[in-house]
Amino acid sequence: MSTIAVFCGCIIFVVLLVMLLAGVPIAVALAVSSIAAILPILDTGAAVLTGAQRIFSGISVFSLLAIPFFILAGNLMNKGGIAIRLINFAKLFTGSIPGALAHTNVVANMLFGAISGSGTAAASAMGSIIGPIEEEEGYDRDFSAAVNIATAPTGLLIPPSNVMITFSLVSGGTSVAALFMAGYIPGILWGLACMIVIFFIAKKRGYRSTAKYTMSERVKVFFQAIPCLLMIIIVIGGIISGIFTATEGSVVAVVYSLVLSVFFYKSIKPSELPKIFMDSAEMTGIIIFLIGVSSIMSWVMAFTGIPTAVSQAMLGISDNRYVILLIINVLLLIIGTFMDMTPACLIFTPIFLPICQALGMNTIHFGIMMIFNLCIGTITPPVGTTLFVGVKVGQTKIENVIKTLLVFFAAIFVVLMLVSYIPALSLWLPGLMGYV
Secondary structure, eight states, X not given: OOHHHHHHHXXXXXXXXXXXXXXXXXXXXHHHHHHHHHTTTSOHHHHHHHHHXXXXXXXXXXXXXXXXXXXXXXXXXXXXXXXXXXHHHHHHHXXXXXXXXXXXXXXXXXXXXXXXXXXXXXXXXXXXXXXXXXXXXXXXXXXXXXXXXXXXXXXXXXXXXXXXXXXXXXXXXXOHHHHHHHTHHHHHHHHHHHHHHHHHHHHHHTOOOOOOOOHHHHHXXXXXXXXXXXXHHHHHHHHHHTSXXXXXXXXXXXXXXXXXXIIISOOSOGGGHHHHHHHHHHHHHHHHHHHHHHHHHHHHHHHHTHHHHHHHHHHHHOOOHHXXXXXXXXHHHHHHHHSOXXXXXXXXXXXXHHHHHHTTOOHHHHHHHHHHHHHHHTTSSSSOHHHHHHHHHTTSOHHHHHHHHHHHHHHHHHHHHXXXXXXXXXXXXXXXXXXX
């Protein structure tokens, strides 16, 4: 490992850690720690100028336009009255099996997360609606909250997903459409694993639903949900079939969700649109700035040879593919507990991707494995935003929910290992579409 790489790596790590502990916004901490690492190599003026150039080049990418549009589409759909329609639609499939309402929560989270692209939004919308219904039927409040929290991140794997677009950029242009296709099976397996846990717990506790739909009610619920589900088909189908790019698909998603929410369901008033636009712009600004400043760190790492040095060090521990993948998974799980998905993806993709490529791992496979790990981080303390939202809407306490969540964590971890060690789970669908 080169002396320069070790020296610069230590500067980045120490400065970044100190600033994060001090409560400095992560985007600012990324920029300062990166520039501090190259000050011993370049003079101050050159270091600052290089940083500014990297920010500009990092955000001057056409594919990044998809992020603000998907954020806006998600916000429109979140407030567009689709949650209850998706819950009713999910009930059609859960029937009277043990824990039917909890299974409904899982299916609805998967559908809603796929439409909104936000695990936090799914946890908030579904938990606030289905939680009281579960309580009326005798479900334990902590169990209901745990189910909602454990399955909310599935929408980050099932496309469209902004973090997949971010990974596509930082990994050097991996196909967004291929990543979208690759996320389906792992996301569905996550949901199914949680449903298996729910079945056994619900059977033991006697959670059964007595509500039944008549045929006319089933038809009504089905047709009410069709407009929501069509968004997934139109947007993802258009991207996969090549009718339009991911960026163009994001615009289609905005137009469709706007028409659906304002004119069809009439659940959003025109007077509410300015606030939705402002919220979307604020979130976009945060993410785009993060991407810009992370470009500085990516350049510093490449300039000083940090990824190569880390790769050589890890491969020096073992040349066994399974051991290295286990180490990377453990590190990503730890990283996910204290860092949000987007900055973690931006910082650690350039470090771990070369290692996995040296092992012969496909970039798409690595991307899904990484995103899966970081999704788990959204439901683990101390920075698990989805966990906190789920606990709040579930009207319970974290310490109570964690006890039940541990069983779900075990099931999700099993799926993570399957996704990590069986490439076909991520690559089969992209392969069918000719991306692999």
